[in-house]
Amino acid sequence: MSMTCTTCPYCGVGCGVLASADGTIKGDPDHPSNFGRLCSKGSALGETITLEGRLLAPMVNKQRASWEEATALVAEKFSAAIKEHGPDSVAFYVSGQLLTEDYYVANKLMKGFIGSANIDTNSRLCMASSVAGHKRAFGTDTVPGTYEDFEEADLVVLVGSNLAWCHPILFQRLVAAKQARPDMRVVNIDPRVTATSDLADLHLAINADSDTALFNHLLAEIASRGAVDDDYVAKNVNGFADALAAAQDSDVSSTGLSAAEIEDFTKLWINTERVVTIYSQGVNQSAVGTDKVNAILNCHLATGRIGRAGMGPFSVTGQPNAMGGREVGGLANMLANHLDLENPDHRDTVQTAWNAPVIADHAGLKAVDLFQACADGKIKALWVMSTNPAVSMPDAANVAQAIENVPFTVVSDILKDTDTGALADVLLPAAGWGEKSGTVTNSERRISRQRAFLPLPGETRPDWQIICDVAQKMGFGEAFEFTSPAEVFAEYAALSEATAKFGKDFDISGLAGLDEADYDALKPTQWPIRANGSTTERFFADGGFFHADSKAKMLPVKPPKHAENGETFRLNTGRIRDQWHTMTRTARAPRLNQHLAEPFAEINPTDALRLGIKDATLLRISGEHGSAVVRAMITSKVQAGTIFVPMHWTAQFAASGRVNHAVAPVTDPVSGQPALKGADVTVAPFEAAFYAFAASDQPIESARPYVAKSKTTTGWKAEISGQRAPKDWEKEARETLDLDGGEAVMLEDAQNGIARVAIFEEGRLRGVYFAARTPVAVARGYVCDLIGSEASAQVLAGVPGADQPDPGAxxxxxxxxxxxxxxxxxxxxxxxxxxxxxxxxxxxxxxxxxxxxxxxxxxxxxxxxxxx
CATH class of the missing domain: 1.10.10.1100 (BFD-like [2Fe-2S]-binding domain)
Structure with a gap:
């Protein structure tokens, strides 16, 4: 069987994949990120490449159109808006799921030919604070270390990172390292107890947003206990005294940790030279995320524990090409190749290399501000590429209204039906994973190839080609006459030759001579790759920072002051193990819908008892801007006064479970990253008159206020709830299952509010519907497996017989x-x-x-x- 070497399209680990057109998926044993291992999502990639639900032709005003018609209309509308209202009247909102070549041409078009920096990315939602912290400390957006440091460290500190679920392959590498060296220590700093906590020798359940206070305390103790590397600081660091003074002025009691916990952590960190601090969304997705990053970096700079094997700060990114987007200047405040938009020499070099008529000379609108500008009528034409902001942004309902307010909106996507696509004037069918080729960069700066192993379905096109088609129709033809992703990459590498003179960290000039064959054969390669053949595995062990004086900057940062919440809860949003972002890909794989199949809220038992919320019932989460209804999961893994809800569900799968409707659009003032983990909300029971579980061989539809549906191997299943019980349960079942014909077998206990309906057609079970006044207790996997079979009315028992063991959840x-x-x-x-x-x-x-x-x-x- 012929298999293609490619790269996983999920998180920023960047795992190598061997894939074939028949859906066979294996881990690539030769890829240095995963050495053949794949997580549950990666393993199920073969189940996601079906054409069900795909957007296969351009659509204009919901009607099929030709590519010529659609791209001409996009070019016309964008050009007219620019002519009448200026270049800042248009905007692109792009994605860390784009390939670097896609990102590059989008950035080139917006910044170098339209002349605006109004191009931002959903990576703003996951790693912008790390970028800002890196730039403040190092002078550029540099991840200093490598994945091998995780395995070579004697102490690994995880901060705001559920590595076990969000970056599983890195977690398994860490597990293996700890098994091989039992003396290795792991500290997990997280308000929640997560799957990652299981590996930790010390779990610090700090109060939300108190990370700065903890690391400031650590810095103060580093100084008081004589652990400062005076020589390193003197040669390579500015700002030590001010940073230390701010740290000494901080109150570590705001962490909520005991004195013993704080001392255990402090001693462990100070007394272990080979320490790696891994941080992720719990640090970044905060109104003080950049300060948190710099508080962590301060400790590593003060001790010189950076850039050497087994030591350093490490930001793990959430998207497959968040790093690639950072490299090409995909954020609204950046220029390509880690250059500075504010620097006229940098701008002139890029403009000259592009032979561009203009170049953006000021920062564009960051994500939250961009959609506010849409709401305010300032954006006249918007292009959303490969992302779903009507779900993923904070204050998501108002973001949807803002998009609807834009006179002309374009959405490029692989799916026909998404929350954002429903708002578009033009839908453009993009090629998906497995159908297009290009490069991505993972969290350790490693560039890997994504390669096509499937034909382009229907009329789909790669994103870079779609952008070039529009650019040419806008009159920028020569600059966008690329015929392959290899040509785009060649220009990008040539740009790196031109910008290498500035001595920045990002340099791939050594790849400038790649032809099509070399590009196709490119192996996973960590940058920098300089023209002289030299490279750098780790940065900053001997200084060499990227501020003008080649020194790093330690920043004085102060912990935020938190007011008492009173009756409100602190909402923490996040991810679960088997789903990805807004489920446009993972929800297509039945096995990924089995672990946690509906939106839920982890709530502390004390809070649940006080509010009268019982396990598996429903609760409503309300914020200033909207609300969500989700399943209650009562657990002591979350602290009292806090609540955790995953962010994955969309209108297509659970309209009431879109938790970002309840998140206020508060951002970090430095990075512009939204505080998706820091909303204040109220929580109350959802007064349900009935609960139901349904399974069918076809999609399930219901107008009830709570519906959460997902694919199974035999069709679909759904959890349903309403605030008024129907009078006719058979009618309710048939409408939900969309089954008019067939024979219905029914059991009903009106006194206890129980009803069970099974519909058979030609001897086969088409659908089932179980309802009760309390959450329905049936063996869901068993019931779903019977759909389409020659089952009997025994299915209404809801559990298998003694000769058919139930595997359970x-x-x-x-x-x-x-x-x-x-x-x-x-x-x-x-x-x-x-x-x-x-x-x-x-x-x-x-x-x-x-x-x-x-x-x-x-x-x-x-x-x-x-x-x-």
């Missing part, structure tokens, strides 16, 4: 292993995670479920378990 998505299967294995003598893997297969692929396996073992009080 899925724990391991890769191997489709349920909790009941695992409990049976434990009863039969499995006492370790490894033993569970041997007898059930659970945890033997990506390992993302291993923390849950370990927790399950620990929850069996009758057994003494040797945890792996």
């Amino acid at each position: 899925t724990v391991c998505s890769c191997m489709n292993v349920g909790i009941n299967t695992l409990k049976a294995a434990i009863s039969d003598g499995a006492r370790t995670v490894e033993a569970l893997g041997e007898c059930t297969g659970a945890g033997t692929n990506c390992g993302s479920c291993k923390p849950e396996l370990q927790a399950l073992l620990k929850d069996i009080p009758s057994m003494k378990v040797a945890a792996e």
Whole structure:
């Protein structure tokens, strides 16, 4: 079987993938990011490449159009807006899921030919504060280290990072390193107890946004205990005294940690030279995210623990090409090749290389401000590429209204139906993963190739080509006459030759001579790759920072002051193990919908009791700008007064579960990154008259206020709830399942509010509907598996017979292993995670479920378990 070497399109780890057109997916054993391992999402990529729901032809005003008609209209509308209202009247909102070549031509068109910097990216939502912190400290946006540092460190500190679920392959590399060197220590700093906490020797459940206070305390203790590297600081760092004074003025008690916890962390960090501090969205997605980043960097700069093996700060990114976007200047306040938009020499060099008529000379609108400008009528033409801001942005409902307010909106996407696409005047069908070629850059600065292994379906085109088509029709033909992604990359590398004279960190001039064959054969390569052949694996061990004096800057940062919340909760949004962003790809894979199939809220038992919220009932989360209804998951993993809700669900899968409707558009003043983890909300029970579970061989539709649906291997399933019970349950079932014909078999207990309906046609089960006044207790996996089979009315029991064991809720998505299967294995003598893997297969692929396996073992009080 012929397999193509490509790169995973999910998180910023950048795993190598071997893929074939028949959907076979394997990890690439030769790729230095993952060495053949894939997470549950990566393993299921073959299930996502179907054409179901794809946008396969251009659409103008909801009607099919030709490419000529659609691109001519886009060019006409953008050109007219620029002519009448100026270049800042138009905007692009792009994505970390674009390839670098796509990003490059979009940035070139907007900044160098339209002459505006109104191009921002959904990467603003995940790593802008890291960029800003890096630039303030280092002089440029540099990630100093490599993934190998995780394995070579003696102490790894995770801050605001559920690495086990959000970057599973890096987590498994860390697990393996700790197993090989048991003396390695791991600290997890996170208000929540997560799957990552299971690996930690010390979990610090700090109060939200108190990271700065903790690292300021650490800096003060570094100084008082004589751990400052005086020689390194004197030679390579400015601002030490001011940063230390601010740190000494901070109050560490705001963290909510005990004195013993604080001392344990401080001693461990100070007394361990080889320390890596990994940070992610819990740091970045904050109104004080940039200060948090600099508080962390200050500690590494003060000790000189940076740029050497096994030590340094490390930002892990959330998107497959967030780094590539940063490199080409995809953010509204950046210029290509890590150059500065405000620097006239930098601008002149880029403009000359592009032979551009103009060049943007001031920062454009960052994401939140961009959509506010749409609402205010300042943006006359908007182009959204490969992202879904009507769901992912804070204050999402108002963002949708803002997009609708724009006179002319274009959306390039792979799917026909998205929340954002529904607002577009023009829909352009983009090529998806597996259909297009280009490069991406992962979190350790490694450039990898994505390669096509599928034909372009319908009339789809790669994003770079779509952008070039429009640019040519706007009159910029010669500058956008690319015929392949290799040609785009060649120009990009040539630009690096021109900008190398500025001595910045980003330099790929050594790749400027690549021809089509060399580009196609390009192996995963870490930049810089200089023209003379030299490279740099790690930065800053001996200084060499990118401020004018070649020194780093330590920043004086102060922790925020938090007012008492009173009756409000602190809303923390985030991700779950098996879903990705707004589910446009992962929701297509049935196995990824089995682990956590609907939106939920983790709420502390004390809060649930006080509010009268019972487990598995529904609750409403309300903010100043909107609300969401989700399933209650009562757990002590979250602190009292806080609530955690995943951000993945959309109108297509759970309209009421779009939690970003409740998030206010508050941003970090330095980076412009939204505080998606810091909204104040109220929580109340959702007064449901009934709960229902439905499964069918076709899509399920319901107008009830709570509907959460997902694909299964046999069709679809849905969780449904309403505030008024129907009078006719058979009618309700048929309308929900969209089944007019067939024979209905029904059980009803009107007194207790229970109804169960099964619909058969030609001897086969088409759909089932279970309803009750309390959350429905049925074996969902068992019921879904019966759809389409010659089942009997016994399905209405909702549980399998004694001869058909129920595997229970899925724990391991890769191997489709349920909790009941695992409990049976434990009863039969499995006492370790490894033993569970041997007898059930659970945890033997990506390992993302291993923390849950370990927790399950620990929850069996009758057994003494040797945890792996």
